[in-house]
Structures are given as C-alpha cells and as structure tokens.
Amino acid sequence: MTWHAPTADAPLDAVVVVPGSKSLTNRYLVLAALAAGPSMLRGALASRDTELMAAGLTALGAQEMTWTPQGLRAGPLLAADGEARVDCGLAGTVMRFLPPVAALTGRTTHFDGDPEARVRPMGPVLAALRTLGARVDDGGRAALPFTVRGPLHGGAVDVDASTSSQFVSGLLLSAAALPDGLTVRHTGTTLPSLPHIAMTVEVLHEAGVRVDDSRPDIWQVHPGPVAGRDLRVEPDLSNAAPFLAAALVAGGTVRVSGWPGRTTQPGAMLPELLEAMGGRAERVGDALAVTGTGQVHGVDVDLRTASELAPTVAALAALADSPTRLRGIGHIRGHETDRLTALATELTRVGAQVEQTSDGLVVTPRTLHGAVWETYRDHRMATAGALVGLRVPGVEVVDVTTTRKTLPGFVDLWTRMLGLEA
Ligand SMILES: O=C(O)C1=C[C@@H](OP(=O)(O)O)[C@@H](O)[C@H](O)C1
Numbered sequence: 084m085t086w087h088a089p090t091a092d093a094p095l096d097a098v099v100v101v102p103g104s105k106s107l108t109n110r111y112l113v114l115a116a117l118a119a120g121p122s123m124l125r126g127a128l129a130s131r132d133t134e135l136m137a138a139g140l141t142a143l144g145a146q147e148m149t150w151t152p153q154g155l156r157a158g159p160l161l162a163a164d165g166e167a168r169v170d171c172g173l174a175g176t177v178m179r180f181l182p183p184v185a186a187l188t189g190r191t192t193h194f195d196g197d198p199e200a201r202v203r204p205m206g207p208v209l210a211a212l213r214t215l216g217a218r219v220d221d222g223g224r225a226a227l228p229f230t231v232r233g234p235l236h237g238g239a240v241d242v243d244a245s246t247s248s249q250f251v252s253g254l255l256l257s258a259a260a261l262p263d264g265l266t267v268r269h270t271g272t273t274l275p276s277l278p279h280i281a282m283t284v285e286v287l288h289e290a291g292v293r294v295d296d297s298r299p300d301i302w303q304v305h306p307g308p309v310a311g312r313d314l315r316v317e318p319d320l321s322n323a324a325p326f327l328a329a330a331l332v333a334g335g336t337v338r339v340s341g342w343p344g345r346t347t348q349p350g351a352m353l354p355e356l357l358e359a360m361g362g363r364a365e366r367v368g369d370a371l372a373v374t375g376t377g378q379v380h381g382v383d384v385d386l387r388t389a390s391e392l393a394p395t396v397a398a399l400a401a402l403a404d405s406p407t408r409l410r411g412i413g414h415i416r417g418h419e420t421d422r423l424t425a426l427a428t429e430l431t432r433v434g435a436q437v438e439q440t441s442d443g444l445v446v447t448p449r450t451l452h453g454a455v456w457e458t459y460r461d462h463r464m465a466t467a468g469a470l471v472g473l474r475v476p477g478v479e480v481v482d483v484t485t486t487r488k489t490l491p492g493f494v495d496l497w498t499r500m501l502g503l504e505a
Pocket residue numbers: 105106107175176246247248249252275276279390391414
C-alpha cells in the first residue's frame with residue numbers, strides 16, 4: 084500500500100502539536116521501573132517504541148504501566164519468577180536499555196525483535212554485560228535474538244559506543260541499582276549523539292542519582308535510590324523536524340507549540356540548521372515558528388550530534404538551490420535501516436544526484452519527478468518522502484504507517500498542516 088504524498092499548493096500557516104519525545108519517554112519509563120515508588124509521565128508518547136518499552140518492563144515485573152488521559156502511570160519492578168520475553172520491535176532504545184534491567188532482575192530473559200532489528204549493532208552491550216558478570220547467550224551473533232541472565236555486579240566497564248550512543252545510555256540508566264554503581268568508559272575513536280548521553284545524565288540527576296560526567300568519554304554513576312516522579316515529557320523535537328522543514332519547502336510559517344526553552348534533545352539544533360537552509364526561526368510565545376520562502380539552500384553540516392535529523396535534512400537538500408554535504412553520520416547505517424543507502428536510493432529514484440561517502444552523503448539537486456518512495460520500515464524515511472512530495476507531484480510513500488514507531492498520527496498532522504481534510 085502506498086500513500087500519495089500531498090503537494091503544498093499554497094504557503095503554509097499552521098500550528099502543529101507534536102506528541103512527547105520518544106527518547107525522553109523511554110528513559111523515564113526505565114527509571115520509573117527502577118524507582119522505589121510510582122511515577123506519572125504526563126504527555127508521554129504513545130507509539131510503537133514506547134508501547135514496546137512499557138510491555139518489556141511489564142514482562143520484567145513492572146507493577147503498573149497504565150495509559151490514562153493524563154499520561155502514563157508507571158510502577159516499579161517487583162520480584163518475579165520464571166523466564167521473561169521481551170519484544171524489541173525495531174526500537175533501539177528497547178534493545179539497548181532493557182538488557183541491563185533484565186540482568187538486574189536475575190531472571191532468564193529472552194530478547195528478540197523485528198527481522199530488521201536482528202542486524203542492528205548490539206555487541207558492545209552484550210560484551211559489557213558479560214564483563215559485569217551476566218550470562219549472555221547470543222549464539223555468537225552479537226545481535227538479536229539473545230538471552231540474558233544476571234546477576235550483574237557494578238564497578239567499571241569499557242564499551243566502544245562508536246556505532247551507537249545507546250550502548251552507554253543503557254548501562255548508565257541501570258547503574259544506580261548496582262551495589263557499587265558503575266563507571267562506563269567509551270573506548271572508540273568517535274562517539275555519536277552526545278546530546279542523547281547528556282539527556283541520560285540529566286534524567287538520572289532529576290531522579291536523584293549522582294552522576295559524574297566531568298571527564299570526556301567517562302561516566303560514573305553512584306549507587307543509590309531512583310526517585311519515582313510526576314513529570315511532563317517534552318514534545319519530540321526530532322519528529323517536529325519534517326513539519327518545520329515543510330515551511331522552507333512550501334513557504335509560509337509552521338509553528339510547533341510547547342518548544343522547550345532548554346533541552347538535551349538533538350532537535351535543539353533545528354533553529355540554526357533551518358536558518359542555514361534558508362528559513363527564519365523565532366520563538367513566538369511557547370512555540371518555535373519557522374518561516375520560509377520556498378527557496379532552500381544547501382549546507383555543509385556535521386550531524387554527528389543529531390543524526391536523527393539526517394533524513395529530514397537530506398530530503399530538504401534534494402529540493403535546494405545548491406549541493407549539500409552531510410558529515411559525521413556513518414553510524415546511521417545501523418539505524419532502522421542503512422539510512423545512507425536508503426536515502427541515496429530513494430533520492431536518486433526521484434531524480435536527485437546522491438553520492439554516499441564513508442561518513443555521510445553529498446546531495447546535488449536536479450529536476451525531480453514522482454516515483455514510488457520505499458521506506459524500509461523506517462519512520463524517518465516515510466517523513467522524508469512526505470517532505471519531497473510537498474514539492475514533487477507523484478511521490479508514492481510505501482507503508483506510511485511505519486511512522487507509528489514514534490508518531491502514529493503523522494498522516495493526520497501532515498494533512499492538517501497543509502489545510503487538507505485529514
Ligand atoms: O538514546 C536515544 O534515545 C537515541 C540515541 C540516538 O541513537 P544513536 O546514538 O544510535 O544514533 C538516536 O539516533 C536515537 O534515535 C535515539
């Protein structure tokens with residue numbers, strides 16, 4: 084089934100309310116399960132990735148995971164017997180954050196996920212768990228499916244997180260529950276997505292956990308209780324990206340409400356990035372408003388701290404008036420799909436000239452034409468196709484419902500932004 088991406092036939096004038104952040108919701112859920120008392124996550128994201136996280140924590144013994152109109156009520160883990168099973172779907176946060184939690188419970192836990200998840204990198208997490216005393220059976224594949232059994236002792240562990248910052252975040256999130264705490268040292272030459280590690284440190288601090296991150300590439304989590312919390316989840320700024328980018332393509336203004344004044348989300352980079360590509364970004368009340376003219380400029384940008392934005396920026400680049408170079412994102416070959424190949428293939432199919440480099444893409448705009456846009460079960464490939472379709476008639480996005488990974492209401496929000504009936 085394909086979705087006919089609508090073109091924008093007039094400048095935009097829209098307010099978009101984007102649901103809660105996937106990265107924050109799933110961190111808060113893990114900490115809620117490790118806390119001593121109940122938590123309430125107001126504005127939590129309800130999507131496939133967060134539902135899988137809640138279900139995984141329930142399988143591991145979480146007392147409560149209840150969606151209410153106000154948000155998600157989450158209760159701590161209780162001791163439970165027997166073997167547990169966790170379905171990771173295609174969620175990096177579930178497959179990297181839950182194995183340490185499973186090891187803490189001492190139960191044998193079987194992890195698996197979608198076929199596409201079985202090629203996502205897991206080796207450094209599994210090696211770290213073994214170093215810390217857990218038994219891991221992965222059949223030598225260093226990938227899903229695998230079985231984990233605790234106990235887990237703390238201390239210190241080295242991890243090469245050059246293919247995903249989530250290896251570090253996953254270990255840190257569980258570390259306060261270890262009797263000795265845990266010091267994690269990154270040993271690789273590059274480290275992507277530093278803001279996501281800062282996000283992990285920040286949510287730990289907010290839950291009363293002491294973390295020392297004063298040395299580069301080393302994080303020390305002290306043992307201690309995790310506080311149950313009543314909190315509000317920020318909107319997902321990475322999901323806001325294609326909507327704000329739409330203003331550059333179609334002209335007019337798109338406002339995303341509830342934009343945080345300060346945030347660890349990589350979407351913090353969007354105002355500067357969209358300005359470099361030809362927009363104007365300003366705060367209006369609690370919103371970020373982006374205004375465009377319909378003319379998009381190419382950029383040369385290192386996206387290693389914000390690689391989730393790469394599909395949006397690559398789609399914009401194909402509609403620009405000059406070439407774009409994206410750097411620092413070799414690791415996104417291990418995201419939901421090999422995103423460098425997927426973006427190069429689909430942008431080439433609609434007529435752009437795209438070269439893959441070792442750590443990114445060079446996109447040279449050409450006259451584009453409609454085509455079937457494959458999405459490879461990748462939510463951000465679907466939203467990138469929608470963005471190209473704003474300008475290019477006849478873009479047919481395959482399996483647009485893949486957006487339910489983090490944004491189940493995508494098609495509704497997109498058509499409403501265009502002033503069309505949802
Ligand atoms: O910790 C997180 O919530 C995330 C970290 C990043 O992963 P990588 O470091 O693998 O890019 C990001 O791309 C992903 O979407 C979410």
